[in-house]
Amino acid sequence: MTIDEQVSTYYNMLLKRNAGEPEFHQAVAEVLDSLKIVLEKDPHYADYGLIQRLCEPERQLIFRVPWVDDDGMVQVNRGFRVQFNSALGPYKGGLRFHPSVNLGIIKFLGFEQIFKNSLTGLPIGGGKGGSDFDPKGKSDAEIMRFCQSFMTELHNHIGEYRDVPAGDIGVGAREIGYLFGQYRRLAGQHESGVLTGKGLTWGGSLVRKEATGYGLVYLTAEMLKAHGESLAGAKVIVSGSGNVAIYAIEKAQELGATVIGFSDSSGWIETPNGVDVAKLREIKEERRERAAVYCDEVEGAICHTDGSIWDLKADVALPCATQNELDGDHARALAANGVRFVAEGANMPSTPEAIEVFRAKGVYFAPGKAANAGGVATSALEMQQNASRDSWSFEYTDQRLHKIMSNIYRTIAATAKEYGHEGDYVLGANIAGFKKVADAMLAQGVI
Template sequence: MTKIDEQVNEYYNKLLKRNAGEPEFHQAVAEVLESLKIVLEKDPHYNDYGLIQRLCEPERQIIFRVPWVSDNNNVHVARGFRVQFNSALGPYKGGLRFHQSVNLGIIKFLGFEQIFKNSLTGLPIGGGKGGSDFNPKGRSEGEIMRFCQSFMTELNRHIGEQVDVPAGDIGVGGREIGYLFGQYRRLNNRHESGVLTGKGLTWGGSLVRTEATGYGVVYFVEEMMKEHGDSLSGAKVIVSGSGNVAIYAIQKAQELGATVVGFSDSSGWVETPNGVDVQLLREVKEVRRARVADYVSAATGATFHADGSIWSLKADVALPCATQNELNGEHAQTLAGNGVRYVAEGANMPSTPEAIEVFRSHGIHFAPGKASNAGGVATSALEMQQNASRDSWTFDYTDSRLNEIMSNIFRRTADTAAEYDHDGDYVVGANIAGFKKVADAMLAQGII
């Protein structure tokens, strides 16, 4: 064991003790630190001035009470979070997640990943994340509005277009962003468009923002496949999930000539050997807010499975787009056995460490979420640019900017992996490329 290994391991053990009970955060940090050992051996100055320790400690962690009243006049109390992790490159930027599983550890894991993802975009945005353990499923419009208003009543004092710019995530779509923005405007008596992204198109939103994460992961896969002499045209693709990211990943993959052979939600998965009717899927999930079984009842040639795993399908490409740690080592072995050659994460950390090791051992080209799903935050930053200039760009222009950003992220990731003698390892490349830009800014700005 080298001196660098000992130093990093010692720090990681201290982090485990200081952040007990936060396994997702531990997992995210461990993956990055493993890559940083490579950097520290070659560029030891990054080990100066407590840089690694400062990078892994949020600048600010905010936890607050969110009381709200249901339609039957019962008072409920949820917990709200905003972790402002690192602002060396710009204002904190990262989504809000409303889901019953949300806790501080999950928000810290998401915020930590956001630092490197935002750095990789090349845009001037720092890393942060937030949310609540409020579950919007099954709640009325009035209940969701009242919750969002209560949440923003506290959050508003911690955000601003030059401070912290939240966006949506799981459970927070255009409806919730609208209620949040309305309350922010009411409390602050000004129309500060740049304080939230994912807004409606008539009041400061950006075209392509809805599609951006799904489109972006496919643009990344397209570049990754080109690098290895392959193409999406004629490929079979598995997409887990059926939310915003999954729907638009399906749409873009099929536009580029692929056949999406399956998608899923928490109730089960759907086998679609002849491809997905995207218009029907959008109607089921976005309009009716129904389950994937409802898609099958209206579609031709689709089969619903309540049991088993979507990862049992045969395909060339797998895009996990649902949630963290959904794809484990056993699933990865199945994918490898069924001929999958490319995996790109559309969700945040959907592949377990065991799954990633299986991909490596089988020569499967794997793109981590901090690189491949950066399209959403990249287009959020483009929305901020439009807000700052009081401008509105066309769909085609914004889409071309997104495609360019994702191509640049792939190139930066691939080139960095090669520079550090890990050619083709996109996990190492993404971690190091994202880290170095933030680290250089932190060193330049002093010990703060």
Template sequence: MTNIEQEVASYYDKLLKRNAGEPEFHQAVAEVLDSLKIVLEKDNYYADYGLIERLCEPERQIIFRVPWTDDNNQVRVNRGFRVQFNSALGPYKGGLRFHPSVNLGIIKFLGFEQIFKNSLTGLPIGGGKGGSDFDPKGKSEGEVMRFCQSFMTELWRHIGEYRDVPAGDIGVGGREIGFLFGQYRRLANQHESGVLTGKGLTWGGSLVRTEATGYGCVYFTDEMMKARGESLDGAKVIVSGSGNVAIYAIEKAQELGATVVGFSDSSGWVETPNGVDVELLKDVKENRRERVSAYVDETQGASFHDAGSIWDLSADVALPCATQNELGGEHAKKLVANGVKYVAEGANMPSTPEAVEVFRENKVSFGPGKAANAGGVATSALEMQQNASRDSWTFDYTDGRLHTIMSNIFKMSDETAKEYDREGDYIVGSNIAGFKKVADAMLAQGVI
């Protein structure tokens, strides 16, 4: 073991003790540190001034109580979080997640990933994340509104267009952003449109923001395939999930000539050998908020399964777009056996370390989330630009900007991997490329 490897291992041991009980955060840091050992061996000045330790410690962690009243006039209490991780490149930028699984460790994992993802976009935004263990499912419109208003009553003092710009994530869509923005506007006594992204189109939102993460994942996948002389035209694709990211990944993949042969939600998965009726899926999931079995009831040639796994299907491409650690080592082996050659993460860290190792061993082109799903935050930053200039761009223009950003992210990841003798390893390439930009800014700005 080299000196650098020993130093990194020693620091990681300290991090585990200092951040006990946060496995997702540990996993995210371990993946990045594994890549950074290569950088520190070659450019050892990045090991100075406590840079790695500062990078892994959030600048600020905010935890607060969120009391609200349900429709039966009973007081409920949830916990709210905002982790402002790193602002070296610009104001903190990252979504809010409302889901029962949310805790500090998950928010820190997401915020840490966001640093590098935001860096890769080439736009001036830092990394942050937030959310609550509140579950919007099964709640009435009034209950969601009262929760969002209570949540923002505490959060508003910590955010702003030049400080911290939240967006949506799991459980936080256009409805929730509307309630949050309304309460912010009321408390701040000003229409500061740049303080939240994912807004409605008539009050500061951007075209393509809804589609951006799914579209961007497919654009990145297309670049990976081009690098091996292939394309999505005629390919078979599996997409896990059926939320915002999954729906628009399905839409864009089929626009580019692929056939999406399966999608899922927490109740089970749907096999679609003839492709997906995207408009029906949008109606089921976005308008009616029903389970994927309702899709099968209203179309021909699709079948619903509540056993087994969507990863049992045969395909050329797999796009995990649901949640973290949904794709394990055994799933990865099954995908490889069934012919999958390309995997791009539409969700944040949906593949376990064991799955990633299987993909590496079998030379599967793998796009990690911090690169492949950066389209959402990139378009959020484009929304911020439009808000700042009091402008509104066309769908085609904004989509073109998104496509260019995703192509540049692939190019940067590819070239950086080659520079460090890891050609084709887009995990190493994206980690190092994202890190160096942030690290250079941190070194230039002093020990803060």
């Protein structure tokens, strides 16, 4: 049986065993496609059921989360934690609170997290969790009660040497605080390393809030530099206006770019003169209002409720909103409008068709498992500070983050070149992330 046939046979089996989980199927298909070239060159990676073990989570937790709303009514949500792979270290990955969350979404995110964490070079495994609870429109008291109920079950399965969750969509500093408080209450001790994204006065790390957005731009800058270009003077599109997008916008403009558009679920904002980051942060972080308010308060900004942000003419695109937001038609529009570099701030925001369009059109594309690894990298740096009871300066932590992201770019670029596909950063990221985990799994036996 050829390698193609072996991979196809396994993938078909995976589809049957994991029915109704399209995002997980998509994530696995992308990685397996890249690994065919590895299995041809290094067939020992097919030994001992390695690929099958890699694609099967070590543990999948689903649990009931009952809580009482402000009207005294009992509500019931579903909680998840998928502990996917611990070959490199304790499970590490965020918690997502959003109505779209289901087991398939968490498995896709956890699977991606394995390779993302591997690429950081830090000793952390891959996991992910969350709930279909929607924090939007809830009072602080309701969110606190939900988080306490969620942690009442989750605390049995996590620990600083076992599984260290962080925040993700819908889980910010407020939610992490409530979750940590309940964990501390149940554990009976101040185990600060059990969660990351904590407040700065009780074990958190400087740069953690900025890390995913900053890291995305650091890697993008390295990619441009490698091809003789620079962010200075570049026009950049950033989708989204959440935490990742805001700090990607901030860092891109610090490095001399002009961000000419951003978006949220209500539409997109054209900003030909660049983004007033302080105003955007005030609207989204402090006032928790829609991005459309930005147009009312900043001169020159133009609101759009139709069309697409991807129709703007630019040099660089940074999708930072959600999975599969950028499809084949969007990719063709970006290429036609002069975009030569795309880097993912969100998890899997580009569809497989979009990635193929970028390849065909010669657009350099950095996948999320490499480009948005700054968040988890800085979470791991927070774990280091907690373990040593230390606190680092913003400048030192930012330097560590910058170095990690530069190393990730060099690693994926060198790996793509080694396997005869120079410039294919999807292949480079998948292979580089895979080999480190695979070598550890083989060394540790069949477990």
